[in-house]
Amino acid sequence: xxxxxxxxxxxxxxxxxxxxDISLKVRAGQVVxxxxxxxxxxxxxxxxxxxxxxxxxxxxEWSGEPITGKPAYAIVRKGLALxxxxxxxFAGQTVEQNLRLGAITLADQPRRQAMFExxxxxxxxxxxxxxxLAGTLSGxxxxxxxxxxxxxxxxxxxxxxxxxxxxxxxxVSALYDTLAELHRQGLTLLLAEQSxxxxxxxxxxxxxxxxxxxxxxxxxxxxxxxxxxxxxYLGVATREQQRRSMGTGR
Amino acid sequence: MVIMQVIVxxxxxxxxxxxxSSGLTLIWGMMNFINFAHGEFVMLGMYVALLVVVxxxxxxxxxxxxxxxxxxxxxVVIYAFLIRHVLRGPMIAQILxxxxxxxxxxxxxxxxxxxxxxxxxxxxxxxxxDLGGIFLPxxxxxxxxxxxxxxxxxxxxxxxxxxxxxxxxxxxxxxxxTLMGIRPDRIQALAWGLSAGAAGIxxxxxxxxxxxxxxxxETFGLIAFVVVAFGGFGxxxxxxxxxxxxxxxQAASGFWLGVIYKDVVVYALFVALLWLRPQGLMGKA
Numbered sequence: 001x002x003x004x005x006x007x008x009x010x011x012x013x014x015x016x017x018x019x020x021d022i023s024l025k026v027r028a029g030q031v032v033x034x035x036x037x038x039x040x041x042x043x044x045x046x047x048x049x050x051x052x053x054x055x056x057x058x059x060x061e062w063s064g065e066p067i068t069g070k071p072a073y074a075i076v077r078k079g080l081a082l083x084x085x086x087x088x089x090f091a092g093q094t095v096e097q098n099l100r101l102g103a104i105t106l107a108d109q110p111r112r113q114a115m116f117e118x119x120x121x122x123x124x125x126x127x128x129x130x131x132x133l134a135g136t137l138s139g140x141x142x143x144x145x146x147x148x149x150x151x152x153x154x155x156x157x158x159x160x161x162x163x164x165x166x167x168x169x170x171x172v173s174a175l176y177d178t179l180a181e182l183h184r185q186g187l188t189l190l191l192a193e194q195s196x197x198x199x200x201x202x203x204x205x206x207x208x209x210x211x212x213x214x215x216x217x218x219x220x221x222x223x224x225x226x227x228x229x230x231x232x233y234l235g236v237a238t239r240e241q242q243r244r245s246m247g248t249g250r
Numbered sequence: 251m252v253i254m255q256v257i258v259x260x261x262x263x264x265x266x267x268x269x270x271s272s273g274l275t276l277i278w279g280m281m282n283f284i285n286f287a288h289g290e291f292v293m294l295g296m297y298v299a300l301l302v303v304v305x306x307x308x309x310x311x312x313x314x315x316x317x318x319x320x321x322x323x324x325x326v327v328i329y330a331f332l333i334r335h336v337l338r339g340p341m342i343a344q345i346l347x348x349x350x351x352x353x354x355x356x357x358x359x360x361x362x363x364x365x366x367x368x369x370x371x372x373x374x375x376x377x378x379x380d381l382g383g384i385f386l387p388x389x390x391x392x393x394x395x396x397x398x399x400x401x402x403x404x405x406x407x408x409x410x411x412x413x414x415x416x417x418x419x420x421x422x423x424x425x426x427x428t429l430m431g432i433r434p435d436r437i438q439a440l441a442w443g444l445s446a447g448a449a450g451i452x453x454x455x456x457x458x459x460x461x462x463x464x465x466x467x468e469t470f471g472l473i474a475f476v477v478v479a480f481g482g483f484g485x486x487x488x489x490x491x492x493x494x495x496x497x498x499x500q501a502a503s504g505f506w507l508g509v510i511y512k513d514v515v516v517y518a519l520f521v522a523l524l525w526l527r528p529q530g531l532m533g534k535a
């Protein structure tokens with residue numbers, strides 16, 4: 001069974017600790033959310049799973065195979081994709097070239113063609129702009145392209161880092177509709193989000209991170225009702241809690 | 251007619267400048283890395299052509315491809331054993347590494363080939379050609395035309411093929427490229443191979459038309475820097491235009507001011523350009 005298992009992951013940047021101790025699990029077909037404020041370790045966790053940063057401790061296992069510390073290009077080939085924070089599109093290349101780069105690991109031409117068609121059907125806007133440079137797209141279109149690029153190689157697990165960051169509310173709402181649709185089609189998602197309500201809307205299970213540790217975890221609907229979560233993240237936080245959650249920036 | 255001859259001759263030499271400079275601009279634009287040994291790659295290409303002609307014989311196609319192949323391999327080896335490691339070091343290490351490499355290659359060539367001027371013997375491309383009243387050596391015409399075609403091919407490779415797309419992706423964002431499943435080290439090795447290969451074949455083309463000694467690397471290295479500065483860092487098409495212009499300026503100033511002044515004019519323009527437009531003539535601000 002395909003599943004991602006992270007055990008006691010830790011990452012440090014020199015003397016700085018990015019992630020202290022995180023364990024999590026993503027099962028096939030699930031949407032799992034990583035929640036937490038800026039600097040709580042969400043990005044570092046995803047980067048460590050994807051192989052962009054070297055973990056200093058712990059294990060990452062994918063479908064029973066240890067992938068801890070493997071380089072990112074090798075991990076991608078096992079079926080894990082990360083759409084990084086800030087999209088990281090190739091701005092100097094066209095929409096079509098960006099999508100084509102997303103399908104590098106897909107050697108089979110007919111399957112690649114099918115993926116192109118699927119992504120263009122999902123985002124007709126991208127089809128219209130296929131010859132346009134990625135750097136000239138609007139924020140919403142960039143997000144579509146980032147998601148499309150990550151989908152291009154038929155990944156088994158898609159990791160999205162702050163997909164809603166910097167987008168207009170209407171665009172974010174459309175994005176989450178798309179993610180929900182992809183989930184219905186069977187895509188497994190690990191989603192890092194600051195906007196908790198959005199993430200809990202589509203997630204099955206969620207982890208709340210604080211200063212590089214899992215502070216809280218549980219099924220999404222339970223967390224939504226959880227007093228602590230409501231206090232910290234839904235704007236009814238006490239002064240003390242607010243100060244604490246704001247003091248966690250890297 | 252003499253003026254036309256100067257102009258066409260300048261453009262043909264400029265086309266070869268464009269070809270080896272496009273190799274320098276590729277590395278510069280892709281990796282933000284200055285290769286001071288690039289002129290030595292051209293020089294080595296010339297000697298590879300000589301060794302092939304003397305050793306096994308064969309026409310321009312044979313020694314041209316041999317020079318391109320040998321220098322491609324050398325570029326990859328230099329990347330794997332030197333560049334890859336100094337990339338992790340400070341800027342000064344990067345600069346000194348290729349500067350040291352240039353000295354090593356130049357003096358190795360002095361040691362191996364001596365400082366005497368040589369030229370390609372029994373050249374298949376001898377004789378002159380009549381281009382509507384302009385008389386030019388066949389070697390120059392062939393070398394210049396081939397250089398233009400190859401430079402355009404490099405531009406095509408970069409902008410219209412998947413390999414080019416991968417090269418540009420690694421240039422723009424190595425981490426994001428890795429997330430696509432690309433190995434940046436392999437792509438960078440390829441870029442070094444292409445860069446040195448372009449210099450090598452340009453050297454072989456130059457060898458058909460001009461005599462040389464191991465110190466030509468220094469001259470061509472400088473010219474490549476001037477061309478890249480004119481054309482914009484990282485732009486192959488810019489290198490093509492700039493190479494042609496530099497070739498033209500050199501030929502014209504050599505004709506009107508005397509051969510010993512042709513480089514003075516080029517370098518004076520170079521300094522003036524850096525002063526007025528530091529981003530290059532065609533580069534973006």
